[in-house]
Amino acid sequence: MYKGFFKRLFDLLLAIIALPLLLIIFAILGPIIYFQDRGTIFYNAPRLGKDGKVFKMYKLRSMKINVPDLRNEDGSTFNAEDDPRLTRIGKFIRKTSLDETPQLLNIxxxxxxxxGPRPDLPEHCDLYKGNEERKLEIKPGVTGYNQAYFRNTIPWKERIQNDIYYIDHLSLWLDIKIFFKTTISVLKREDVFVTEKRTSSKNNTDVGM
Structure with a gap:
């Protein structure tokens, strides 16, 4: 019952309640993001959704325009505190996770x-093996089991298995624990960045997971 109805109901209620705060964040950060390099305020990132459907995930832009898309060895996106692709305000909104706040609109x-599981890039679908496609059984989340307990400290493939664990144990109580654990992690700003070896690149504007 929770997974099929109440989870969506709670999502809608909390997102609508948070909308005024989202507007305040846009009003403050939007002009700063724009005037630092005259680029767009938002970055619409294509991501894999439920059942493999591709959707546009909204983010505040944290990177400079037309920077290369750097990847780690496991195929996940590169993300480091000293990344020269980040704008000055981009470093701040990454550390505080404010770049993710527009995803309230996705909710x-x-x-x-x-x-829920953090959404992967569309091309990651070709890299799934075994039971890894199971992470697409439910809607992706603004935060999830990995973000609450591990943030960016474990490899992408291990994160997928944790996502499957979450799907198999999904409950109201687990979601409550993840929500409050995420809040603590964000406030402490722990393990925001990863520094795995980069192996490939292509032009993009903002590629943080």
Whole structure:
């Protein structure tokens, strides 16, 4: 019952309640993001949603325009505190996770949930092996089991198995624990960045997971 109805109901209620705060964040950060390099305020990132459907995930832009898309050895996106692709304000909104706040709009649209597996890039679908496609059984989340307990400290493939664990144990109580653990992690700003070896690049504007 929770997974099929109440989870979506809670998502909508919390997202709508948080909308005024989102507007305040946009009003403050939007002009700063724009005037630092005259680029767009938002970055619409294509991501894999439920059942493999590709959707546009909304983010505040944290990177400079037309920077290369750097990847780690496991195929996940490169993310480091000293990344020269980040703008000055971009470093701040990454550390505080404010770049993810526009995903409240994805929640209202029905693309995402508050709690769930973090969405992968569309091309990652070709890299799934074994049971890894199971992470697409539910809507992706703004935060999830990995983000709450491990942040960016474990490899991508291990994160997928944790996502499957979450799907198999999904409950209201687990979502509550993840929500509050995420809040603590964000406030402490722990393990925001990863520094795995980069292996490939292509032009993009903002590629943080």
């Amino acid at each position: 209202i649209k029905g693309d995402m949930s508050i709690i």
